[in-house]
Amino acid sequence: MTVDTPSAGSAENVTFPGVQRIDHVGIAVPDLDEAIRFYTESFGFHCVHQETNEEQGVREAMLAVGDGPRLQLLAPSRPDSAIAKFLDRSGPGLQQLAYTVTDVEAAADALRARGLRLLYDEPKRGTAGSRINFVHPKDAGGVLVELVEPAEAGNPVG
Numbered sequence: 358m359t360v361d362t363p364s365a366g367s368a369e370n371v372t373f374p375g376v377q378r379i380d381h382v383g384i385a386v387p388d389l390d391e392a393i394r395f396y397t398e399s400f401g402f403h404c405v406h407q408e409t410n411e412e413q414g415v416r417e418a419m420l421a422v423g424d425g426p427r428l429q430l431l432a433p434s435r436p437d438s439a440i441a442k443f444l445d446r447s448g449p450g451l452q453q454l455a456y457t458v459t460d461v462e463a464a465a466d467a468l469r470a471r472g473l474r475l476l477y478d479e480p481k482r483g484t485a486g487s488r489i490n491f492v493h494p495k496d497a498g499g500v501l502v503e504l505v506e507p508a509e510a511g512n513p514v515g
């Protein structure tokens with residue numbers, strides 16, 4: 358398989374984005390309460406957090422099992438949101454893969470330097486006061502990649 362790598366500078370002047378771990382996997386769902394029920398009753402996840410993010414147009418729930426990455430269930434809170442568009446086009450399913458980073462601005466800069474398109478010029482507010490940005494799926498092998506700087510690691514946005 359041939360993989361096209363975005364144009365980048367020479368190895369010595371390119372920094373890495375500071376990815377620490379997989380933070381969560383985001384799943385688009387039409388009905389949040391029904392999806393929470395499905396994942397808790399079928400797989401033994403438990404819901405650790407819920408909120409509505411008006412800017413992103415989502416009602417979301419974080420589900421945990423053990424100490425591994427979390428599942429983020431994402432339901433649209435309005436019809437013009439990214440999740441509503443995703444559901445219309447693709448139906449329910451995997452929408453994003455999120456990485457924990459130490460510094461979301463530094464991570465975004467490092468990825469921009471490699472030629473990847475970031476969706477936002479500045480970080481937005483994510484779950485539980487985290488700071489987030491996204492890599493365009495067309496620049497990341499067809500995967501919408503989210504960068505998450507947890508609130509504890511820096512100053513929350515908004």
Ligand code: V0V
Nearest residue numbers: 410413415439440442452453476483484491494499500501
């Ligand atoms: C679209 N495409 C995807 C995709 N969404 N590919 C993989 N995964 C996805 N999730 C493909 C689509 O099929 C097209 O492919 C192409 O990208 C461009 O599509 P488009 O029509 O131009 O773009 P849109 O309008 O569908 O927008 C796609 C993006 C949008 C990624 C730009 O969804 C976005 O802004 N997402 C970031 C915000 C977000 O996802 N918020 C909800 C989660 P073809 O047909 O050209 O081949 S909020 C959240 O995660 C929070 C709060 C948190 O974690 O804390």
